[in-house]
Amino acid sequence: MFRLALTRLVSTTRISVQSSKVLINYSRCFLRNHSSELNDIKQQPTKIPLASIHQGEASKRMGIQFRCKVCDHTLQKTFTRQSYEHGVVIIRCDSCSNLHLIADNLGWFKDITQNGKFKNIAQMLQAKGETIHRITAVPTDDQSTLEEKTATDKMSTAVCTRxxxxxxEFVLNDHDTFLFDCDGVLWCAPVVLPGAIELLNLLTQLGKRVLFVTNNSLKTQRGFSQWLNEIGYPAKPEQVISTAWITAKYLKSINYKGHCYCIGMESMVEELAREGFHISDGIGPDPVSPETDWIETNTIKFDDQINCVISAFDIHVNYLKIIKAATYLSRPNVLFIATNDDVTTPQNDVAILPGEGTILASIVAASGRSPTILGKPRAPMFDSIRLAFPDVKPNRTIMIGDR
Structure with missing residues (x-):
């Protein structure tokens, strides 16, 4: 039901390819810490008992995704579970043809191409004292493997599996904190996705910490928690990490003084006001007369106390607002902050809904300035979680999202 972005990846001191993401279909062995097993590998003789594998297990497949250290190309490959757990896998880079060897049971992750020549795997294994068994892998029609990203999924940061x-079992046993994206994951407002509320309640009953991490700035912390209560989950405001809330916390952390020009909605006013900040303009409609085909700039009123421009989602955005934002940003000392840069908003198949990133792009183009982006997947979003919940352990935390 959900797309799973794993926050704990393989860590190893011997890996020569830069492993960025590893996902599986039927095995949890890929998350073993190979570095911690190094001593065990050295102390105990190892074998490759492929011949003893039950043929039913041989058909199960898994996938791996990593980046080639030679050409920086991202590889996505699938192979049988038995070959990964008990044998040797050789992966050829699609881009540069460099070969990578993966022998999970031996703790090997290394390049095996030297000067364009292929190393003999059998000789390598025999030199290490390994016993070699040859076996033919059983074919499979299993289709639940890694797939290349499609044009409609270019923003995804991970290839996913059911x-x-x-x-x-792994997720529940190895994680204490669950970070949930909201739009497109728990709901496509106003429709709540089936099973979402049941899952949230189950995690809470199991003693897990549940937090809601969203780039949506249309609601305040209180607004989001009220909505969650209405749909069946007893959320508290402090469980919500929204970009409206983060914007206020960020300005407070840098000791900002002055007024703000904010292209956004009323939730931005409320969250900033709670921290003592004043938005003097930008919220709500800023209409241009329908009888006007041009804007006389000398009629525009600018606030000299504005030292910060905030770009958030705004259904009332128009040409006049972009003029004001770009003009304020022509002053070098004016801060430029954006809640996020998502170009579309998760909804339904009826229409494409431009997101804050679309609004932001026009301001960036007109002003020539680059903003500080606060929302996920940027660091300020997750830094704010650490500040609000200092006991959260990253290696015991999992993020569930859709892109």
């Missing part, structure tokens, strides 16, 4: 019982 969770099975093994995944669920």
């Amino acid at each position: 969770l099975n019982e093994i995944h669920i």
Whole structure:
């Protein structure tokens, strides 16, 4: 039901390819810490008992995704579970043809191409004292493997797989904090996705910490928590990490003084006011007369106390607002902050809804300035979580999102 972005990746001192993401279909062995097993590998003789594998297990497949250290190309490959757990996998880079060797049971992750020549795997294994068994892998029609990203999924940061019982056991046992994206994950407002509320309540009953991390600035913390209560989950305001809330916290953290020009909605006013900040202009409609085909700039009123421009989602955005934002940003000392740069908003298939990133792009183009972006996946979003919940352990935390 959900797309799963794993926050704990393989860590190893011996990996020569830069492993960025590893996902599986039927095995949890990929998350073993190979570095911690190094001593065990050295102390115990190892074998490759492929011949003893039950043929039913051989058909199960898994996938791996990593980046080639030679050409920086992202590789996505699938192979049988038995070959990964008990044998040797050789992956050829699609871009530069460099070969990578993966022997999970031996703790090997290394390049095996030297000066364009291929190393003999059998000789390598025998030199290490390994016993070699040759076996033909059983074919499979399993289609639940890694897939290349499509044009409609270019913003995705991970290739995904449906969770099975093994995944669920791992997720529940190895994580204490669950960070949920909201739009497109828990709901496509106003429709709540099936099973979402049941999952949230179950995690809470199991003693897990549930936090809601959203780039949506249309509601305040209180507004989001009220909505969650209405749909069946007893959320508290402090469980919501929204970009409206983060914007106020960020300005407070840098000891900002002055007024703000904000292209955004009323939620921005409320969250900033709670921290003592004043938005003097930009919220709500700023209409241009329908009888006017041009804007006389000498009629525009500018506030000399504005030292910060904030770009957030705004259904009332228009040409006049962009003029004001770009003009304020022509002053070098004026801060430029954006809640996020998502170009579209998750909704339904009826229409494409431009997001804050679309608004932001026009301001950036007109002003020539680059903003500080606060929302996910940028660092300020997750820094704010650490500040609000200092006991959260990153290695015991999982993020669930859709892009």
